[in-house]
Amino acid sequence: MKITIVAGARPNFIKIAPIIKAIEKKQREGADISYRLVHTGQHYDKNLSDTFFKELNIPQPDANLEVKSGSQSVQTAAIMIAFEQELIQNPCDVVLVVGDVNSTMACAIVAKKLNTKVTHVEAGIRSGDMTMPEEINRMVTDSITDYFFTTSTTASENLLRYGAEPTNVHFVGNVMIDTLYQNLDRISAPSFWDDFQLATGNYIVLTLHRPANVDEEKSLIQLLEGIDQLAEGKKIIFPIHPRTKAILGEQQINTKNIFFVEPQGYLHFMFLIRNSFAVITDSGGISEETTVLGIPCFTMRNNTERPETQTIGTNTLVGTSIDNLEKTFSEFLKNGPRKAGIPELWDGKASERIIEILLQK
The missing domain is CATH 3.40.50.2000 (Glycogen Phosphorylase B;)
Known part of the structure; x- marks a missing residue:
């Protein structure tokens, strides 16, 4: 299976890191799976982009579309034009998109028009607020997605209510939490910690x-x-x-x-x-x-x-x-703080579940 993974903005980088690790783990186990990483360039500030690749041990992208900023329509159009050429030149079995930024929707549309399967990680979440560009991105992406991976049973129920095929909706947990657990022993104080006399809880x-x-x-x-x-x-x-x-x-x-x-x-x-x-x-x-x-x-x-x-x-x-x-x-x-807990399946293993399921498709 050949997967093209799309990342365009800071939240995307956090979500793709454990997915790549899960793919590489399957490769070491002998599975027939490979990936190509495409960075659309939607976030191009070094602190919002390149730093995350280094910190989260994400390999350098196979392609950077370098679309940069613009209005919602201008940026989306630029991503679609560039990604179309990328996908024509490097066909795959599945395009995997994450989250709800412009890159998510734009690359999903391009993939479907080129008859390529679309996988949406973090599918089905809804705010109900149509003034948010992200809400439109979510709805459009999910309307053409083939394989849905959700962070909660509520998101899965949303998809089923909108008519998604039940066999393609998978509640797997939260890949952002995978990244958090994988890096908790690596987090470190920023340079201004002592200068500002910061301490835990102050x-x-x-x-x-x-x-x-x-x-x-x-x-x-x-x-x-x-x-x-x-x-x-x-x-x-x-x-x-x-x-x-x-x-x-x-x-x-x-x-x-x-x-x-x-x-x-x-x-x-x-x-x-x-x-x-x-x-x-x-x-x-x-x-x-x-x-x-x-x-x-x-x-x-x-x-x-x-x-x-x-x-x-x-x-x-x-x-x-x-x-x-x-x-x-x-x-x-x-x-004081109210009593709280951790949602079901937010256990650091969502990415492994996603890749396991994709290999069965």
Whole structure:
């Protein structure tokens, strides 16, 4: 079996690393399986791209399409044009896409039009929010996918409700958690750890990048100033996303607890998360990692495609209002973290299950 694996953005790199390890394990066992790794170049900032290949021991891509940025349509079109040529020149049995970025949808469409099977890892998750580009990417990808691999029974049920063939829907667990478990003994403190006098539990990690939170400069500044005030004397470490940094520009912000740092590589970022007091974020994926690490997480979104991080894990959805965040965070400070657990099959073996199943197709 020849598999083309597609990666385009930071979350993709984290998800493909254990899949590649699972393939290589099967190769050593004598299985007839090979892979070609294609990096679309959707994220091209070195801290968001190349660093992850090195840190997670991912081999250098066989091809880099170097599409870079653009509007949703421009970027998607560029990926499709480049990937079509890549797949024509290097045909395979299956194109494996992960997650919900533009590269996921674009490469799935190209593969189907070239009569190549599509495998979607992290299939079936839904936020119900059609204003999110990721939600559209998920829906389109799943509508043409052949083999579905899900992180939860809820995601599997979504797919069945939408008409997916039951024999092709497989609940396998979470590949992001595979990567986390595989690297927990390798995570390390970032260079500013001592400079900022950080210690386990004396700081909060903050990440913001979604349009609803960062696209309007004035409201973004108000949000940051509000978050700064709820810190209760704790430092707030804010690895600032290039998108957020560009919107702030040279604006002076009246904060005393927020420390702005560059985007972190996976090993440093996971060290920060694991040792934090809490996390405030608008990311979906981080709520999965905080759930496994037992770190309270407050997600500044009105919805989530990962409900298990709320019902089972450590995640609390607080919306995009600073008032809601302040109220919820104040209750947390007063009452302490709520009881939480780890979702079913988030055990570090999802990738091995995926490859085992694909070899039977």
